[in-house]
Amino acid sequence: MAESSFKISVPDAKIDELRQKLRLTRLPDELEDAGWDYGAPLADIRRLVDKWQNGYDWRVHEAQINSELPQFTRDIDVTGHGTLNIHYVHQKSAVPDAIPLLFVHGWPGNFLEVRKILPLLVESSPDHPSFHVVALGLPGYGFSEAPKTKGFKLDQYAEVGQKLMLALGYNEYVTQGGDLGFQINRRIARNYGGKHNKAWHTNFPIAQHPSLLSSPLAYLRALLTPYTAFEKAGLERTNWFETTGRGYYAEHSTKPQTLGYSLADSPVGLLAWIYEKLVAWTDAYAWDDDEVLTWISSYYFSRAGPAASLRIYYEVAKGDKRFPPPSEAPTIPAGFSYFPKEVIVAPRTWKKLLANVVIESEHERGGHFAAHEVPELLVGDVRKMFGKGGPAFGVVPGRTGYA
Amino acid sequence: MSVESPFIISIPQESLSLLQQKLRLASFPDELDDAGWDYGAPLTDIRRLVARWSNGYDWRYHEAQLNTELPQFTRDIDVGGHGALNVHYVHKKSDAEYAIPLLFVHGWPGSFFEARKLLPLLTRGSPDHPSFHVVAISLPGFGFSEAPRKKGFNLDQYAEVCNKLMLSLGYNEYVTQGGDWGFIITRRMAHLYGPKYVKAWHTNFPGGTPPSLLGQPLSFLTMLFHFLFPSFNPQMQAGFDKTQKFMQSGSGYNAIQSTKPQTLGYSMADSPVGLLAWIYEKLVVCADGYAWDDDEVLTWISIYWFSRAGPTAAARIYYEVGGGNTQKLGELMGTPEYTASIPHGISRFPGEVAILPKSWAKSNRKVVFDREHERGGHFAAYERPVEVCGDLREMFGRGGPAFGVVKGRDGYNS
Numbered sequence: 001m002a003e004s005s006f007k008i009s010v011p012d013a014k015i016d017e018l019r020q021k022l023r024l025t026r027l028p029d030e031l032e033d034a035g036w037d038y039g040a041p042l043a044d045i046r047r048l049v050d051k052w053q054n055g056y057d058w059r060v061h062e063a064q065i066n067s068e069l070p071q072f073t074r075d076i077d078v079t080g081h082g083t084l085n086i087h088y089v090h091q092k093s094a095v096p097d098a099i100p101l102l103f104v105h106g107w108p109g110n111f112l113e114v115r116k117i118l119p120l121l122v123e124s125s126p127d128h129p130s131f132h133v134v135a136l137g138l139p140g141y142g143f144s145e146a147p148k149t150k151g152f153k154l155d156q157y158a159e160v161g162q163k164l165m166l167a168l169g170y171n172e173y174v175t176q177g178g179d180l181g182f183q184i185n186r187r188i189a190r191n192y193g194g195k196h197n198k199a200w201h202t203n204f205p206i207a208q209h210p211s212l213l214s215s216p217l218a219y220l221r222a223l224l225t226p227y228t229a230f231e232k233a234g235l236e237r238t239n240w241f242e243t244t245g246r247g248y249y250a251e252h253s254t255k256p257q258t259l260g261y262s263l264a265d266s267p268v269g270l271l272a273w274i275y276e277k278l279v280a281w282t283d284a285y286a287w288d289d290d291e292v293l294t295w296i297s298s299y300y301f302s303r304a305g306p307a308a309s310l311r312i313y314y315e316v317a318k319g320d321k322r323f324p325p326p327s328e329a330p331t332i333p334a335g336f337s338y339f340p341k342e343v344i345v346a347p348r349t350w351k352k353l354l355a356n357v358v359i360e361s362e363h364e365r366g367g368h369f370a371a372h373e374v375p376e377l378l379v380g381d382v383r384k385m386f387g388k389g390g391p392a393f394g395v396v397p398g399r400t401g402y403a
Numbered sequence: 404m405s406v407e408s409p410f411i412i413s414i415p416q417e418s419l420s421l422l423q424q425k426l427r428l429a430s431f432p433d434e435l436d437d438a439g440w441d442y443g444a445p446l447t448d449i450r451r452l453v454a455r456w457s458n459g460y461d462w463r464y465h466e467a468q469l470n471t472e473l474p475q476f477t478r479d480i481d482v483g484g485h486g487a488l489n490v491h492y493v494h495k496k497s498d499a500e501y502a503i504p505l506l507f508v509h510g511w512p513g514s515f516f517e518a519r520k521l522l523p524l525l526t527r528g529s530p531d532h533p534s535f536h537v538v539a540i541s542l543p544g545f546g547f548s549e550a551p552r553k554k555g556f557n558l559d560q561y562a563e564v565c566n567k568l569m570l571s572l573g574y575n576e577y578v579t580q581g582g583d584w585g586f587i588i589t590r591r592m593a594h595l596y597g598p599k600y601v602k603a604w605h606t607n608f609p610g611g612t613p614p615s616l617l618g619q620p621l622s623f624l625t626m627l628f629h630f631l632f633p634s635f636n637p638q639m640q641a642g643f644d645k646t647q648k649f650m651q652s653g654s655g656y657n658a659i660q661s662t663k664p665q666t667l668g669y670s671m672a673d674s675p676v677g678l679l680a681w682i683y684e685k686l687v688v689c690a691d692g693y694a695w696d697d698d699e700v701l702t703w704i705s706i707y708w709f710s711r712a713g714p715t716a717a718a719r720i721y722y723e724v725g726g727g728n729t730q731k732l733g734e735l736m737g738t739p740e741y742t743a744s745i746p747h748g749i750s751r752f753p754g755e756v757a758i759l760p761k762s763w764a765k766s767n768r769k770v771v772f773d774r775e776h777e778r779g780g781h782f783a784a785y786e787r788p789v790e791v792c793g794d795l796r797e798m799f800g801r802g803g804p805a806f807g808v809v810k811g812r813d814g815y816n817s
Contacts, residue, residue, distance in 0.1 A: 017428065017430070020428055021425075021428055021430075024421065024424055024425055024428070025673055026421065026425075026672050026673050026713075027669070027672060027673070028665070028668045028669060028671070028672035028713050028714075028715035028716070029550070029712065029713060029715070029716065030665060031551070031552065031553060031554050031719070032552055032553050032554070033553075033554065034554065034665065037554070037727065038663065038664050038665035038666075038719070038722060039663035039664060039665030039666030039667065039668070040663075040665060040666050040669070041665075042665070045669060146433070147435070148433075148435060148436055149435060149436055150435050150436070150437065150438065150441070243662075243728035243729060244662045244727060244728045244729075245662065245663075246658065246662075246729070247655075247658040247659030247660075247661070247662040247663050247667075247729065248659060248663075249658075250654065250655040250657075250658030250659065250729075251655035251656065251658065251659050252655075253655070254651075254652045254653065254654070254655040255442065255443035255444075255652075255653075255655050255656075255684065256442050256443060257432070257434060257438065257442035257443030257444060257445075257446070257680075258442075258443030258444050258680050258681060258684045259443070259655075259681075260432040260443070261431070261432060261444070261449060261674070261676050261677050261679070261680035261681075262670035262671070262674050262676070262677025262678075262680070262681065263432075263670070263677075264430050264431060264432040264676075265429055265430045265431070265674040265676040265677055266669070266670050266673040266674035266677055268669050268670075268673045269669045269670025269671075269673055269674055269677060270670075271669070272665075272666050272668075272669035272670070273666060273667075273669075273670065276663065276666045304433065305430075305432050305433065306432075307432030307433070308432070308433065311435070311442065314442060
């Protein structure tokens with residue numbers, strides 16, 4: 001299985017098509033004083049569309065990404081689904097015994113989410129461990145091919161991650177992820193944990209209240225332990241998200257193709273669909289317009305098109321459990337990071353059953369896109385978990401992360 | 404006193420031209436092998452429809468047909484707290500002298516267009532059956548009505564517009580027919596304006612409220628029995644299964660429209676392909692094997708695309724009435740705390756998306772007519788106009804349970 005080095009190079013025709021579509025943009029009206037209540041505000045979207053058409057230069061950002069992120073593609077065979085050409089970022093640390101780490105993104109993210117944490121993770125220092133980092137482009141995202149067949153579920157995404165690491169010579173590795181990356185990494189931990197996957201870290205440990213019947217002790221503990229202020233705020237935010245913020249999920253998981261026509265055909269539609277999440281799910285992150293447009297453009301110019309990225313919701317909703325029972329919890333060491341503006345924040349007592357949690361950190365700032373918003377906090381947690389004195393130090397034999 | 408203006412649909416040439424330019428630039432997603440309808444509207448259908456829309460479909464021809472068939476008007480209607488809205492409606496009088504005034508209220512993704520086939524049937528006078536003066540309103544934000552400008556245009560406001568329209572036309576007493584949002588709005592009207600103005604109401608989207616032990620003990624016990632022994636009533640079980648299937652796999656549009664209609668709205672306003680797919684999926688899935696003609700679909704969608712307020716405004720009704728969150732909307736199918744005491748008629752069609760036990764409609768309504776049909780779905784007035792009209796004639800005709808509800812207008816000539 002041969003690796004090819006890869007540089008993003010969007011064809012001129014595609015950039016031109018985007019420009020032509022933007023020129024024909026037809027915007028809706030908006031209710032007076034709508035604010036963010038009904039969705040992304042018109043003033044924001046209008047401003048971003050204007051910038052996208054006039055002033056934003058994709059080629060500049062494309063070149064920047066190519067210079068920052070060493071990218072590759074290789075064919076990966078997925079049982080029952082044929083071969084998919086997978087795009088990924090791979091950067092080795094200068095430390096030969098650095099810990100191999102697989103970073104798995106979610107939606108509406110992609111490989112670009114590794115951008116800020118990459119230099120921090122690979123950095124060598126006597127004071128903290130370093131990592132060889134692989135950022136997987138999930139099938140259907142970024143510049144990875146999309147599955148062509150139905151039923152590409154968590155096991156299949158996990159298989160891609162596992163096979164990629166093995167193909168790179170990382171027989172034993174750890175993972176980090178949030179959003180769908182949490183679910184995929186949990187599956188990797190369950191399917192390949194012990195032998196290959198040695199530990200996993202997540203910033204999106206979603207959980208539901210333990211069930212009385214299946215986990216009576218945990219149920220009682222959850223019932224009797226008072227919520228901290230962080231947890232109370234978290235439950236409120238979770239309720240806000242579940243009642244007002246999961247409409248996208250309902251459509252993705254039932255009719256991704258229907259929605260997909262809009263996202264494929266309308267740049268402003270795609271922009272709004274994603275931008276709303278970039279703002280609502282973050283902790284007052286000061287998005288730069290070009291930063292937003294680069295993020296959205298990576299979806300617009302993606303190899304499989306934006307519609308393909310939605311299908312994972314359908315497949316997983318149909319074929320995988322959102323909250324697997326404790327009996328299906330992976331046994332390898334897990335690290336959990338809690339950010340206050342994450343969209344689902346469960347109390348700690350609920351999360352204990354999810355995994356073999358060896359370290360938890362609670363933060364005062366940061367949201368759903370932790371790797372992008374607060375890279376130093378996220379990396380700090382990962383370093384603490386795997387560093388000297390940490391609960392997962394030396395979990396990958398022979399690769400402590402130190403020189 | 405509001406002033407009526409006759410209305411002719413006349414979409415500016417530049418709007419047609421913009422649509423054509425966009426269609427020419429249309430980008431399509433890929434599709435999974437053997438996807439069928441599982442993931443949404445199939446790619447072959449959408450490609451075919453877009454190709455036709457771009458080349459062959461003649462909006463001007465259909466626009467002229469609509470203008471010929473449907474006498475249309477606009478007038479300003481003042482809505483408390485929201486100012487005056489210019490409302491578009493179809494108004495066709497029957498040739499029968501004492502025809503019954505009937506207000507037809509559409510839903511989403513419907514429009515005044517849904518009354519098209521009912522109109523000639525309902526307005527035709529005959530000694531053998533009652534006939535009606537028909538008013539088909541374009542709800543604010545739909546068709547060629549203005550959209551509300553302010554937040555909070557809720558159920559009471561939609562009901563107010565509808566009632567005021569009928570009164571402004573001199574119909575001090577009238578009956579209503581509606582499905583989808585039309586059901587929810589006319590139910591509210593029955594409560595607020597019945598029996599003073601609204602004398603009876605008919606629906607093809609019955610919904611229902613589970614009986615309560617205290618309120619309807621016999622129905623409650625029957626319900627309990629059927630839950631415990633579902634095999635005794637396979638029809639009821641099949642209804643529940645169908646309803647559950649729709650709620651689980653067909654209500655994504657509802658979830659997004661009731662929480663982030665603006666976010667979705669950018670796509671709907673900007674992409675004719677996106678709008679087409681969004682609505683077409685419902686036209687096929689929610690109808691009962693109706694053989695849609697491509698031009699028929701394109702006219703239906705074009706009305707949304709060329710609508711006065713744009714397609715985004717229409718979806719806001721979900722947000723406003725649903726309270727901005729997904730939980731409340733489920734309750735609307737059932738009911739609210741209020742009852743409707745005026746005579747109620749129901750036409751049941753097997754392809755409807757939500758099918759609840761028949762007795763549940765009686766929980767807080769005065770059901771005087773309840774007819775089941777063998778064919779037809781969610782868009783009953785459009786799919787099965789003969790049946791819907793037949794039911795209305797029977798309900799309101801001589802010997803019918805709602806005969807003569809409107810004083811001095813029994814539907815006949817003498």
